[in-house]
Amino acid sequence: MSESIKNEISDAKILPFGESAILIEFGKGIDPEIHSRVKVFTEDLDLNPLPAMIEYVSAFSSVTIFYNPMKVRKMQKDVPEEKSLLTFEIVAAMVREKLCKLERGADYTPRIVEIPVCYGEEFGPDLQYVAECNKLTVDEVIHIHSHGEYLVYMIGFAPGFPYLGGMSETIATPRRQSPRMSIPAGSVGIAGMQTGVYPIATPGGWQLIGNTPVELFRLQDNPPTLLQSGDRIRFYPISRKEYEEYKGGRS
Amino acid sequence: MITTIEPGLFTTIQDQGRWGFQAYGMPISGAMDRYASQVANLLVGNCLDAAVLEMTGSGGTFKFDEEQTVAVCGGDMQGLINHTPISNWSAFTVPKRGVLRFNAVSRGYRMYLAVRGGFDVSVVLGSRSTCTPVKIGGHEGRVLRQGDVLHVGQDVERTIQIGKLSSTYIPQYGKEVQLRVLLGPQDVMFGSAVLDTFFGSSYKVTKQSDRTGYRLKGPKIKHLGNADIISEAVWLGAIQIPADGMPFIMTADHQTTRGYAKVGSVIRGDLPKLVQTKPGDSIRFRCCTEEEAIKALQDEQDRYKKIISACKKE
Numbered sequence: 001m002s003e004s005i006k007n008e009i010s011d012a013k014i015l016p017f018g019e020s021a022i023l024i025e026f027g028k029g030i031d032p033e034i035h036s037r038v039k040v041f042t043e044d045l046d047l048n049p050l051p052a053m054i055e056y057v058s059a060f061s062s063v064t065i066f067y068n069p070m071k072v073r074k075m076q077k078d079v080p081e082e083k084s085l086l087t088f089e090i091v092a093a094m095v096r097e098k099l100c101k102l103e104r105g106a107d108y109t110p111r112i113v114e115i116p117v118c119y120g121e122e123f124g125p126d127l128q129y130v131a132e133c134n135k136l137t138v139d140e141v142i143h144i145h146s147h148g149e150y151l152v153y154m155i156g157f158a159p160g161f162p163y164l165g166g167m168s169e170t171i172a173t174p175r176r177q178s179p180r181m182s183i184p185a186g187s188v189g190i191a192g193m194q195t196g197v198y199p200i201a202t203p204g205g206w207q208l209i210g211n212t213p214v215e216l217f218r219l220q221d222n223p224p225t226l227l228q229s230g231d232r233i234r235f236y237p238i239s240r241k242e243y244e245e246y247k248g249g250r251s
Numbered sequence: 252m253i254t255t256i257e258p259g260l261f262t263t264i265q266d267q268g269r270w271g272f273q274a275y276g277m278p279i280s281g282a283m284d285r286y287a288s289q290v291a292n293l294l295v296g297n298c299l300d301a302a303v304l305e306m307t308g309s310g311g312t313f314k315f316d317e318e319q320t321v322a323v324c325g326g327d328m329q330g331l332i333n334h335t336p337i338s339n340w341s342a343f344t345v346p347k348r349g350v351l352r353f354n355a356v357s358r359g360y361r362m363y364l365a366v367r368g369g370f371d372v373s374v375v376l377g378s379r380s381t382c383t384p385v386k387i388g389g390h391e392g393r394v395l396r397q398g399d400v401l402h403v404g405q406d407v408e409r410t411i412q413i414g415k416l417s418s419t420y421i422p423q424y425g426k427e428v429q430l431r432v433l434l435g436p437q438d439v440m441f442g443s444a445v446l447d448t449f450f451g452s453s454y455k456v457t458k459q460s461d462r463t464g465y466r467l468k469g470p471k472i473k474h475l476g477n478a479d480i481i482s483e484a485v486w487l488g489a490i491q492i493p494a495d496g497m498p499f500i501m502t503a504d505h506q507t508t509r510g511y512a513k514v515g516s517v518i519r520g521d522l523p524k525l526v527q528t529k530p531g532d533s534i535r536f537r538c539c540t541e542e543e544a545i546k547a548l549q550d551e552q553d554r555y556k557k558i559i560s561a562c563k564k565e
Contacts, residue, residue, distance in 0.1 A: 156508030
């Protein structure tokens with residue numbers, strides 16, 4: 001935590017990652033402050049991509065840029081050989097220049113995304129367990145879960161899967177002892193201090209408390225996911241009837 | 252059209268990958284062996300990115316309704332057209348109603364079948380590649396099954412002279428390969444004695460290897476401290492060292508982010524060598540410079556240019 005207060009965006013650490021990627025570390029830790037620097041940097045990258053950049057991936061506290069090293073080499077074809085730099089050094093210098101231009105303490109405006117959830121019933125077979133585990137009633141668990149604001153730190157693991165921060169400790173619950181073979185798409189669950197939503201059906205050991213009728217992975221859209229790094233999300237409870245209407249209305 | 256009579260062990264449609272969506276958690280996919288798949292396309296006059304069939308371990312059998320020009324590159328699956336053997340790394344004509352049959356691989360591991368025009372399936376997020384973990388792309392997002400019908404597209408770029416590739420451009424596949432590695436970004440999480448072990452030992456390819464990655468077995472690579480890092484992006488060729496100390500190299504269908512320390516990356520120029528190894532084969536690593544890695548990419552580009560001019564119709 002202390003590091004996040006001391007450091008500025010321009011203090012980021014730049015490391016080589018193979019011959020065609022570069023890792024930019026804005027700190028070490030899962031911390032909204034560090035992540036806001038990740039987001040400020042990637043918003044700038046969206047507007048002003050680096051030459052030779054293919055794409056980037058942002059994570060909890062870092063950004064990785066993938067580039068075409070052959071294009072970078074061409075950028076210095078007029079430089080005499082003894083003065084030529086490593087491809088990594090050229091890209092690192094461009095990154096450094098970009099970082100220095102960013103305002104100290106700059107921030108970004110997050111998108112707020114509201115996600116309807118039908119809690120309990122067959123959608124949330126573990127809701128009762130989460131309540132018992134935390135000595136709460138089922139309604140209290142729903143109230144706490146749907147009154148938090150969650151930060152999307154990153155998308156990874158599966159297309160559209162958000163790594164969320166910000167869940168209340170009062171509903172934290174350990175993973176299931178035996179994972180389920182398949183968790184349906186849209187499942188909302190809790191694992192330890194984390195909460196999350198599954199965009200596609202996958203095996204998993206999360207405690208399931210509900211399901212959202214909203215699609216998180218959308219092949220027909222660009223971008224193909226509902227959520228992006230840096231979004232702030234809120235869950236709100238809907239009834240079984242509203243859930244069915246939502247599903248029916250879409251098809 | 253081309254009908255799948257026998258699908259083979261693991262046959263998928265692949266092009267050169269689905270780029271631009273890693274930030275949304277979408278794997279890149281695409282042909283595991285970039286070189287063999289692109290050469291197959293060049294031999295039939297396709298653009299480099301045309302969709303091909305990738306067959307792993309053991310190939311399938313296909314019936315052609317019409318006469319087609321095809322090429323076969325990569326692992327040797329001893330193909331036959333109507334019982335007549337064909338040579339690997341060459342282009343040839345399959346006659347109308349001809350049957351093209353492949354067997355178990357004898358050298359290498361992955362074989363590519365290109366058809367002039369490319370395989371025509373819907374483009375999903377900019378690519379025809381099959382991503383089986385996400386069940387999208389290619390033919391219904393899955394491996395081919397008996398009875399699947401494939402169509403030929405229009406990804407033709409030039410007229411060609413059918414023939415066999417000069418042996419200069421044909422890689423030799425052995426049971427032991429050496430892969431060049433660039434250190435980083437977490438090599439500092441390992442002591443120098445451990446790095447000496449990593450570069451001084453031989454690792455076996457395990458059966459747990461697939462299109463998402465190659466899991467190896469050999470002398471343990473011990474971390475100085477904790478094995479885990481805060482999840483960050485991974486990338487083709489990245490060598491992760493999980494807590495068990497066994498190297499795990501990321502390939503085409505890898506997840507976009509992972510939380511294990513990465514000792515280094517196999518250079519892109521050597522990835523085709525990696526993906527032609529099969530379970531039981533041995534791998535050694537050699538530390539190299541960025542210059543060497545980029546020269547390997549440059550050499551590959553030069554080879555494509557020479558192959559293009561060699562296949563040009565007089």
